[in-house]
Amino acid sequence: MSTLNLMLVDDEERFLSTTAKLLQRKGHQVTTATSGQEALEKLATQDVEVVILDVKMPGMDGLTVLHEIRVRFPLIGVIMLTGHGTIESAVQGMKSGAFDFITKPCDIDELLAKAEEAASRRRDLEDRIRKARLMTAIRSPRELVREADGKERK
Amino acid sequence: MIDHEPQPQPTSGAYESLRRRILASMILAPALPFAVVLLVGTVNFNLAIREATVSRMVRIAEDHRNAVQAFLDERHADLEFVAHLWTFEGLRRERTLADVLADLRRQAPAFVDLGVFDADGVLVAYEGPYDLTGKVYSDAEWFRRVVERGTFVSDVFLGYRNSPHFVIAIARGEGAGRWVLRATIDPQLFTQMVESVHTGRTGEAYVLNREGVFQTARRSGGTLLEVAPERVGLDQASRAVATTVARDAGGERFVWATAWLNDDQWLLVVRQEVGDAFWPVRRATYLGIVILVIGGSAIVLLAVSMTDGLIRRLQRLDEEKRRLNQQLIVAGRLAEIGEMSAGFAHEINNPLQIIRSEHALIAAILDDLFARGDLTRSDDTAELLDSVRQIRTQVDRCAAVTQGILKFARQTEPTPRELALSEFIPEVAAMVASKAAVSGIALDIAAPADLPPVVADRAQLQQVVLNLVNNAFDAVEQRHGTVGGRVGITAVKNGDRIEIAVQDNGTGISANDLEKVFTPFFSTKPVGKGTGLGLSICFGIVDSMGGSIRVASEERVGTTFTVSLPAAVSQEDERRKTP
Numbered sequence: 001m002s003t004l005n006l007m008l009v010d011d012e013e014r015f016l017s018t019t020a021k022l023l024q025r026k027g028h029q030v031t032t033a034t035s036g037q038e039a040l041e042k043l044a045t046q047d048v049e050v051v052i053l054d055v056k057m058p059g060m061d062g063l064t065v066l067h068e069i070r071v072r073f074p075l076i077g078v079i080m081l082t083g084h085g086t087i088e089s090a091v092q093g094m095k096s097g098a099f100d101f102i103t104k105p106c107d108i109d110e111l112l113a114k115a116e117e118a119a120s121r122r123r124d125l126e127d128r129i130r131k132a133r134l135m136t137a138i139r140s141p142r143e144l145v146r147e148a149d150g151k152e153r154k
Numbered sequence: 155m156i157d158h159e160p161q162p163q164p165t166s167g168a169y170e171s172l173r174r175r176i177l178a179s180m181i182l183a184p185a186l187p188f189a190v191v192l193l194v195g196t197v198n199f200n201l202a203i204r205e206a207t208v209s210r211m212v213r214i215a216e217d218h219r220n221a222v223q224a225f226l227d228e229r230h231a232d233l234e235f236v237a238h239l240w241t242f243e244g245l246r247r248e249r250t251l252a253d254v255l256a257d258l259r260r261q262a263p264a265f266v267d268l269g270v271f272d273a274d275g276v277l278v279a280y281e282g283p284y285d286l287t288g289k290v291y292s293d294a295e296w297f298r299r300v301v302e303r304g305t306f307v308s309d310v311f312l313g314y315r316n317s318p319h320f321v322i323a324i325a326r327g328e329g330a331g332r333w334v335l336r337a338t339i340d341p342q343l344f345t346q347m348v349e350s351v352h353t354g355r356t357g358e359a360y361v362l363n364r365e366g367v368f369q370t371a372r373r374s375g376g377t378l379l380e381v382a383p384e385r386v387g388l389d390q391a392s393r394a395v396a397t398t399v400a401r402d403a404g405g406e407r408f409v410w411a412t413a414w415l416n417d418d419q420w421l422l423v424v425r426q427e428v429g430d431a432f433w434p435v436r437r438a439t440y441l442g443i444v445i446l447v448i449g450g451s452a453i454v455l456l457a458v459s460m461t462d463g464l465i466r467r468l469q470r471l472d473e474e475k476r477r478l479n480q481q482l483i484v485a486g487r488l489a490e491i492g493e494m495s496a497g498f499a500h501e502i503n504n505p506l507q508i509i510r511s512e513h514a515l516i517a518a519i520l521d522d523l524f525a526r527g528d529l530t531r532s533d534d535t536a537e538l539l540d541s542v543r544q545i546r547t548q549v550d551r552c553a554a555v556t557q558g559i560l561k562f563a564r565q566t567e568p569t570p571r572e573l574a575l576s577e578f579i580p581e582v583a584a585m586v587a588s589k590a591a592v593s594g595i596a597l598d599i600a601a602p603a604d605l606p607p608v609v610a611d612r613a614q615l616q617q618v619v620l621n622l623v624n625n626a627f628d629a630v631e632q633r634h635g636t637v638g639g640r641v642g643i644t645a646v647k648n649g650d651r652i653e654i655a656v657q658d659n660g661t662g663i664s665a666n667d668l669e670k671v672f673t674p675f676f677s678t679k680p681v682g683k684g685t686g687l688g689l690s691i692c693f694g695i696v697d698s699m700g701g702s703i704r705v706a707s708e709e710r711v712g713t714t715f716t717v718s719l720p721a722a723v724s725q726e727d728e729r730r731k732t733p
Contacts, residue, residue: 012504018511025518056500083500105507105553108514 004119005047007031009039009065010054010081022108036060040068048076049119050099052111055082055089063093070097075125077118081106173465180457188449196442203435208397208409210353211431215395215411215424218351218359222422223415225347226307226322229265232258233324233335236268242326242333245270251281264343266319271297271334273327282338284315300325300334307416309363310341310378318378320344320369341378345370348422356408356427361420362388369420387412387421399428477673480690499556506552513545570699572607572722573615575645575652582619583643586627594636595627600644606721608652610699618692618703619643622656622715625688628679629660629713647721651701654717662709671705692717 006028008016016032023030031046033039037060039051051069055062066078080101082090090101099118102111236245236254245251255268267282275292291297294313300306300323310320323336348370351359361369366382376382383403387410390396395413402408407428415422429436520539523529579601590597608615623643630639642657663671670676672693696703701719 012508015504015508015511018508018515022511022515022518025515025522083503103557104503105510105549108511 002116002119003027003029004115005029005031005049006115007033007039007042007046007048007051009033009036009051009057009062011035011057012054019108019111023112026112028112036062036065036068039065040072043069043073043076048073049122050077050079050115052079052081052102052115053098055080055093063089063096066093066096066098075122075129077115077122079111079114079118169465169469172468173461176464177457177461180461181454184453184457185450188453189446192442192446192449196439199438200435203438204432207431207434211409211411211424211426212395212397214351214353214357215359215397215413215422218348218424219395219413219415219422222348222361225264225344226416229262229322229337229339230305230307230324232261232265233322233337237324237326237335242270242272242331245335246279248279248281251279255281258337264340264347266338266340269336269338271336273301273330273332275334286314289314296321296323296336297334300336301332307419309367309419310369312379341370345378349373351424353426354430354433356430357424358426359422359424361415361422363420364388364418386410386425387423390414393418477690480673502552502556506549506556509545509549513542513549516542517546570609570611573610573612574607575605575654576601576603578612578615579619579643579645579654582616582623585616585620586623589627590641593627593631593639594634595630595639595641598640598642598644600642600646602645605645605647605652608699608719609722610719614695614699618695618717619654619656621688621692622717625715626656626658626660626713629662630658631660633659633661633710648718650721651718652721654719655714656716657712657714659712662711662713663705663707664709668705668707672703 006023008019008023008030009032010016011034013034016034020030020032031042031048033042036057039053042048043051053062053065053069057065062080062082066080069076069078077099078093078097080090080093080098081104082101083104090098090103094101099121100114102114236258240250240254245254251268251270255265258265258268267280267284269277269282269286270279271291272278275290275294275297277286277289277291280287296306296308299308303325305324306322308321308323310318312318318341319338320341321336321338323334325332325334327333345360348359348361351357356374358373360372360376362382363369366385366388368376368378368380368382371377372382384400386398386400387396390412393414395411397409397411399407399409402425408425409428409431411424413422414420520529520535520542524531524535529535580599583597583599587597623641626641627639630641633639638659640659642655644657645652645654647653667676667678672689676690693703696717696719699719701717703715703717705713705715707713
């Protein structure tokens, strides 16, 4: 099991602190945020692979935060944390690009398993992007010309 | 299974007063014009008939007066003719007088005798049944009058012969040569002629003199020379026929028509009992009453039946409206409960999440402590670990409850799908199998695999069938305890409908309660045991599926609820319908 860079976003501080301690004990990097705003601020400065995001929060709600993350940090995996009653919003979240959802109250192992999946997919994605960039760098000049033509035509 | 609190019929009084008002207007509206038309018609008809009757009496009286007068005039003319043909001397011969009388009687049988008088009133010649020759009449009223006026018709009197009769006499010659020819008229024959009027049952005619003495006999009582007990018409001045309605001496009401004749000496009376004369009036009135009764009852019957129909329809509509309202209230209440419990469960879930995290942390820390050897295993640590596990167990239990609430509260639109009952019914049966086993109830399931599917929301249909089955369980347990209960869940095809029947051998429902089982909040269960909503919700659900639900029950035998749903039109059928 590799070390994960996680961020927990929930308005319950005690949940954040306890879960953070638990995850840290298991050897992971954990950042916490008690609101969507704080989460977005911290994401701008810190390296986070997976965000575990509560759907229902005062102020900026989970779905809005999710949108912001997808726009500003498209590579970060997001796992929605939801009460059963808000399962519809969780589904909506997945449609808007969340990696998965967990219903409250959740088991720490389940949470961790999903976080790992998300992280590995993110790494996978990053790998592919790197490879793609490499391909672009060694493309033939003809292709570059064609691409430029295409842009002009638009 | 169902509550007895009788649903109060809060509107039955209102219906009754509404019924009365509608009935009143429905009767009055046609009855008033009907009665007015009938009344005006009858009154006018009566007046017309009365008028016609009176004018008929007038005509009869007039005709009769003329006939009687003509009779007198003719007899008078007969005498004039004789006097013209013969001389005083000629007539004095007995033989001649006999021939003349015979001639006259051929003409008019009413002639009784014939007499010739000289100027002194001595009867010088006589032909007739009495022996009167030589009698002196100079003092007789009629003689003085005829000598004075030349012609005279007497009232009926007795005279020498002491038998009622009247005379017609004419005088001829002047001074000492004056002579008189006199004929006696048979009052019986005259009476017969006058009497010849027969109208109705009581119509009759007779003649009175100026003093009201009968000159002809009266059929209804009154003999010659008697004074008539009524004086109707005697004081009338006009020569025309007069009519009046008055009581006779016996108190009977009569229509009287009276007219003078014989130089205003005699009064012809034609009379008829009012009841008899106006019989057509009475008949018309009876007819009017009969029409009134028949027409009136027809109006009343029609009004009653129409009003009853109207009220029944109104009641049905009101009932439907009330049911819809109830359903709306129920739906609204359920939605409210759903929203509330969803919020409640969500709020509980957050602390549960924290407790779970705390538990995980404690467990992790304990594991570390044991691993590092900071804690040695003992009875105390074993108890501690058990306690920690217990926290986890109880949190899981709470989580199960909140998730249950959230599942119940989830408000989803019904999603109708084709359901195969051969799968659906065993599924439902499986849900209640353990309960049935505990209560010792035998479950009979029958759902043939070749049944066409129905289109329904699975959860909703499940709710309906479960509700019916649970009710059946209650009824069976109440009657049989834990031995002998039997509940059947069957599905059969009936025409183009599929019928799901839930049958039990439980307590049954009384006929009185049977009508009310689908009414919201009707329940026979003890307070707090049932909301009385189950069957009404079932009803609403089945109704929204385009189906119907009915119930048949017999007390101490059992109850069958049948849900009838339209069979799904398979795609093949659909294609066949719309080629």
